[in-house]
Amino acid sequence: MPPKKVVQEKKVLLGRPGNNLKIGIVGLPNVGKSSFFNVLSKTDLGKAANFPYATINPEEARIPVPDTRFEWLCDLYKPSSRVPAHLTCIDIAGLTAGASTGAGLGNAFLSHVRAVDGIFQVVRAFDDAEVIHVEGDVNPLRDMEIIQTELRLKDIEWVEKTIDNMKKTTRSLGSNSLADKAKKEELAVVEKVLKVLTEDGGKDARKVDWNNKEIDVVNSLQLLTAKPVTYLVNLSEKDYVRKKNKWLAKIKGWIDVHNPGDQLIPFSVSLEERLSQLENPEDIAEEEKKIGATSALTKITHAGYNSLELIRYFTCGPDEVRAWTIRKGTKAPQAAGVIHTDFEHKFVCGEIMAYDDLHEHGSETAVKAAGKLRQQGKPYEMIDGDIAYWKAGG
């Protein structure tokens, strides 16, 4: 018999380890970040102001992620409590050129970026003489260049420091020891990262197809340029409605050259602000119909959620229907551990059915009768839309 081929799953490049996932709103000062954040969180945290650095402390908001499956489950179980999936968003102070060397609020900004898993980069493409641009005029390409440069410079500084430290420790190890060999391999990967960031104009760390061994090292570096970026282009309401703006094609071109594959979403903070002030969903729908354009918030929330490689599973019962957010590739015990660490440590098994099966058969009993409610053990890898009942030992 031919030997069994072992196919190894490709590991995920992480901006940061762990399951407490956050996305940071990043951009130059006065591009609309705080106003956007306020719309997202539907709160009026620290009124957005028309001067740079209005946002000094990062604010955090939990935004429900729209999901028709969740709504359907709530209709079926009619639970007393319903908790949808959330995307945690953080409003981060504006970045200016020179941040990587500590200019403006540079260092605070960069440490806040280090603490998030993904980035919503707000790019200003609206003209308004009343709203000061910190660089003097509106030019989204220059702004994107500034942010990319600052994040990259900080990564370069960090990687150079790491290489220096690693060289010191490898020198003190015995040259033939296994530990030394592993350290040397690790050092070679870190040196490759430096090359990626610096050679031929440089590349962001997330734009390289790293192999699994390299991914472990790159993840341990927690690089700023490894974090997924979604570009949110902030247009005037007029341009957003007519889907026309002189910068859009140029921005798309810039992304295709510098960061191919990153998502671009045009939106208008001023329209979103206006819609968020309306009382109920019917009024919003009526206004959207009147102007011939819809809010981009759902698209933005989904894009952020997907950029972090997140999936969700559900727990369902008469007391509560709840969506739990996990990373793609999470195994059953760790998925259970998101609810309570005891579920992970004392994990026995999970009774799991797919949302699609429940939707097709209409009830848990029917899913069971069809043999589609399965007991899954520790090696089981969660699938988006799983419905789980965890069993833990005493």
Ligand SMILES: Nc1ncnc2c1ncn2[C@@H]1O[C@H](COP(=O)(O)OP(=O)(O)OP(=O)(O)O)[C@@H](O)[C@H]1O
């Ligand atoms: N699409 C738009 N059209 C017109 N004006 C806008 C638009 N988006 C935002 N603004 C206005 O731009 C100004 C700056 O917005 P905001 O305070 O949200 O920026 P910011 O990026 O958070 O700035 P900072 O980093 O300095 O806190 C506000 O007056 C806001 O109303």
